[in-house]
Amino acid sequence: MQEVRNITKKSEDFSRWYVDVIKQAKLADYAPIRGCQVIMPYGFGIWEKLQSQLDERFKATNHVNAYFPIFVPESFLTREAEHVEGFAPEVAWVTQGGNDVLEERLALRPTSEAIIGEMYSKWIQTYRDLPVLINQWANVIRWEKVTRLFLRTTEFLWQEGHTCHRTYEEAQEETLKMLDVYREFAENVMAIPVIYGQKTDSEKFAGALATYGIEALAGDGKAIQAGTSHNLGQNFAKAFNIMFLDEDQQRKYVWQTSWGVSTRLIGGIIMVHGDDNGLILPPKLAPVQVVIVPITFGKNDSGEKLLAKAREITNELKKAGVSVQIDDRDEYRPGWKFNEWELKGVPLRIEFGPKDYDKQQVVCVRRLDREKSSIPISGIVDAIKAKLDEAQKALYDKALKYREEHTRITCDYEEFKKIIEEERGFIYAPWCGDSVCEAKIKDETKAITRVIPFNGIPVESNQNCIVCKNKAKHMPVFARSY
RNA sequence: CGGGAUGUAGCGCAGUCCGGUUAGCGCGCCUGCUUCGGGAGUAGGAGGACGGAGGUUCGAAUCCUCUCAUCCCGACCA
Numbered sequence: 001m002q003e004v005r006n007i008t009k010k011s012e013d014f015s016r017w018y019v020d021v022i023k024q025a026k027l028a029d030y031a032p033i034r035g036c037q038v039i040m041p042y043g044f045g046i047w048e049k050l051q052s053q054l055d056e057r058f059k060a061t062n063h064v065n066a067y068f069p070i071f072v073p074e075s076f077l078t079r080e081a082e083h084v085e086g087f088a089p090e091v092a093w094v095t096q097g098g099n100d101v102l103e104e105r106l107a108l109r110p111t112s113e114a115i116i117g118e119m120y121s122k123w124i125q126t127y128r129d130l131p132v133l134i135n136q137w138a139n140v141i142r143w144e145k146v147t148r149l150f151l152r153t154t155e156f157l158w159q160e161g162h163t164c165h166r167t168y169e170e171a172q173e174e175t176l177k178m179l180d181v182y183r184e185f186a187e188n189v190m191a192i193p194v195i196y197g198q199k200t201d202s203e204k205f206a207g208a209l210a211t212y213g214i215e216a217l218a219g220d221g222k223a224i225q226a227g228t229s230h231n232l233g234q235n236f237a238k239a240f241n242i243m244f245l246d247e248d249q250q251r252k253y254v255w256q257t258s259w260g261v262s263t264r265l266i267g268g269i270i271m272v273h274g275d276d277n278g279l280i281l282p283p284k285l286a287p288v289q290v291v292i293v294p295i296t297f298g299k300n301d302s303g304e305k306l307l308a309k310a311r312e313i314t315n316e317l318k319k320a321g322v323s324v325q326i327d328d329r330d331e332y333r334p335g336w337k338f339n340e341w342e343l344k345g346v347p348l349r350i351e352f353g354p355k356d357y358d359k360q361q362v363v364c365v366r367r368l369d370r371e372k373s374s375i376p377i378s379g380i381v382d383a384i385k386a387k388l389d390e391a392q393k394a395l396y397d398k399a400l401k402y403r404e405e406h407t408r409i410t411c412d413y414e415e416f417k418k419i420i421e422e423e424r425g426f427i428y429a430p431w432c433g434d435s436v437c438e439a440k441i442k443d444e445t446k447a448i449t450r451v452i453p454f455n456g457i458p459v460e461s462n463q464n465c466i467v468c469k470n471k472a473k474h475m476p477v478f479a480r481s482y
Numbered sequence: 483c484g485g486g487a488u489g490u491a492g493c494g495c496a497g498u499c500c501g502g503u504u505a506g507c508g509c510g511c512c513u514g515c516u517u518c519g520g521g522a523g524u525a526g527g528a529g530g531a532c533g534g535a536g537g538u539u540c541g542a543a544u545c546c547u548c549u550c551a552u553c554c555c556g557a558c559c560a
Contacts, residue, residue, distance in 0.1 A: 015554070024493090034551065090559070111560090144559065145483060147552095151560085158560070213560095225560065262560050295519055335520035342520095353519050363519080446556095482560095 007343075010276050014220040021270055022149050025279045025344045035147035035154035039263065042344065043150075045287030046266055047157065051137065053189050053284065054159060054261065057181050063133045063161060068115050070139070071106040076114040079239040083113065086206020090142040092154075108141040113207065113232070113258060116162045117240035124164060124254060126245045131174070132164040132254075140262075150267030151224070151482050158262035164242065164254040168233070171255035175231040178259040179212045182227035190265065191282035191396040192216045192272050193403050194226060195426065195477055197451035202435050205258075209233035215450045215477070217403045218271035221424025223450050223479035226268050229259035267482075272399050279345030280367055282395050283388040290317060290324040290384060291341045292362075295334050295353035302354065310352050313362065313380060320381040322388070342367055347391045348384065366391055368398065407477075409457060413466040416478075420445045426479050428457050430472030432465035440467050441478065449476040 007024060008016040022028050027043030030036075039047065055065070071094065078084045087110045094106040109115065120132060137159050147153050161178060165171040179196060186194045194214040204211035208230040216226045236242070237253035246252050273280040283289050294310040296303035310326055317324040327337050334351070341349055351363040361374045364387055375383045406425030410416050419427055427447065431437060442448050452474045459475040 013554090019553080030552070032551080086559090140560090142559075146558085156560075228560070260560070264560055293519095297518060330518095333518045333520090333522060335518085335522085337521085338519095339521050351519065355519080 007276065007278060010219060010274070017274075017276075018267075018270060019149060021274055021278050021343075027266065027270075027279075028149050030149075033154070035144060037149055037153050039157075042287060043266060046269070046281070046285055047263060049285045049287065050189070050265060051159070054181075054185060055135075055137075057185060058135050058159075058161065061133075061177060061181060063135045063163075065137065066134045067136055067138065068109075068112050068119065070109055070141075072109050072112070072115045074105045074107060076118055076240075077107050079114065079117075080207045080236055082235070083207035083239075087111070087142075090144060092141045092143050109138070110140055110142050111258075111260075112136060112138070112140075112160055112162065113236055114240070117236045117242060117256075120162075120164055120254070121240045121242045124242055124244050127166050127247055130164055130166045130244060130254065131170065133161075133174075134163065135159060135161040148267070148482075150270070151264055153263075156263045158260050160258060160260040163257045164237075165257070166244070166246070166252075166255070168255050171233070171257050172231055175210070175212060175229050175257045175259070178257070179214065179227075179229040182214050182229065182259070182261060186214055186216065186226055187396065189282065189284045190226075190269055190272075191284075191392055191399060192226065192268065193396065193400040195451060195453045196455060197453035197477075199228075199451055200435070200438060200449045200476065202438055203449060205230045207232065207235050208258075209235065213451050215426075215479075216268050216272055217406060217426060217479070218268070218482065219274065219402070220271070221406055221480070223426065223481040224264070224268045224271065225450070225481065226265060227259070227261040230257060232256040232258055271482075273395060274345070277339070278343035280395065281345035281347060283347045283392045286323065286345065286347050288323055288325045288341075288344070288346050289388055290322055290348045290350060291337075291346045292324065292326045292350040292352060293334055293337050293341075294326070294328055295351060297354065302357075306352065306354060306357050309357060309377075313350070313352070313377060316381060317384060320385070322381075322384060338365075348387055350384075366394070368394055411463060411466060416441075416447075416466055417445055420447045420478075420480065424480055426450070426477045428475050428477050429466045430459055430463040431474050431476055432468055432470045433473040434465075434468065434470075437465055437467035445478075445480075447478045447480050450479050450481065452476045 007020040010017045026040050028037045028039050031038050091110050092108045095102055139155055139157050141155050144152050144154060163174050183194055183196045186192045194216050196214045199211040199213055210231045211228055213228045214226045216224045218224050234253040234255060236256055242254045243251050244254060270279060292310055292314055294307050296306055307328060314324055314326040347367050349365045356362050360377045363372060364375050365372050368391060408419050409428040411430055416427060416429055438449055456477060457475050459472050463472040465472050
């Protein structure tokens, strides 16, 4: 029989598989503008779930939301030298308003440090105004040369936190606190294990003192940056004159942080969890957590009774807060529906047929591994909730197992090259800390330092840099990446 | 931005080299009947003017020029 579903096998061509899954699960579609995508309702549903659960965590850490303009005057953008240089190649400009050419071009924000810095300089007067803990949910524009659905699009959605503090220590604490929020979110909500730590100088954000990130491993052995948190030091404070009068009567520059995650996370979820049958969503992010497929035989009385019972179960679960959908479409047969909901990554499927009706039970099938179980209808709410929790955990465990199987340690550069070429994945390797060695590895292997992990492997005193053989200072994790 | 490939119905493709009735095929879609526990069967039906713009020609999906978009591989990035 011909395969109706048309997803390229993951192992055959990962890139095509990725696009096939997105298009067929109706997460997103190409827009008629280069590099831009339309996030379709099902994909946006995932984003909304991400958003609300992240926002909860921001609020819990005392942040508030605000909104700043999408336009950034050129003169603002150019105030922090390293920052301009970092973003110059990918800024989109507005040069005309209506019929009039603008005196000063306006950048469509590639990030908002500049415009927010400008406002902060007005708002902050004394140490009593600190800390400022603001987050913004917004779209940003980066004129990328190479784009890829969700992972890198010209316009994307994200969240950017921008905070101001009285001291370096406080800013550093904030930077690491938010990194940890991302880490916890990735693990517990996205079911994605991450390596987290500090970026090397060559990988840090343009204008930051230090950048920290969380890194996930995709199903093809390439790394995906899933979130970043920057200690901006006083660089932007100096550029935008953000000063406060401290208790000791001295005027001082504030210490700032910024941190963000984007719609790229959706790409990460697809790449980390998906399989040959399509998407697999963690229950905590699934727009539809449970789908009920009633199985009826003909339009007879028993069929009607069965459908009525299925709707009753649906309502009961709904009332209990489960995102559940009944698929009572007449035009598709059960097998077809099973495949479609698997493609869409729905974590649990409930099958309810005549045999189940007689026994007053349902058959529950888990998306991840098609594990089947029978659940009595009495007490179905608790059972399904437990199944969802189990599915969330099983998904994390599977991703963790994959990552562990694709993480290697080596002190030998030749072996390093071989691993990158043949297996990819994460590689821990000792490094002297010199960006020359880092660049050499990048040139020769296309692998770059992802982070110097906090949850990694400590460097030992007798270890040497895999490139220059000088004494190693760090044990970063390397990978090819998206 | 360099190298390569692709663009024909909602999706996947053939046709293009070597111009010539009314542009085909599979899946999907619509209607009817039978079906329904892992992508049903059958009968009938609708749907495209060939990515876009110019040009060559009696005639262009097919040849030429430009352009747009996507994918893959490289150089840069959430």
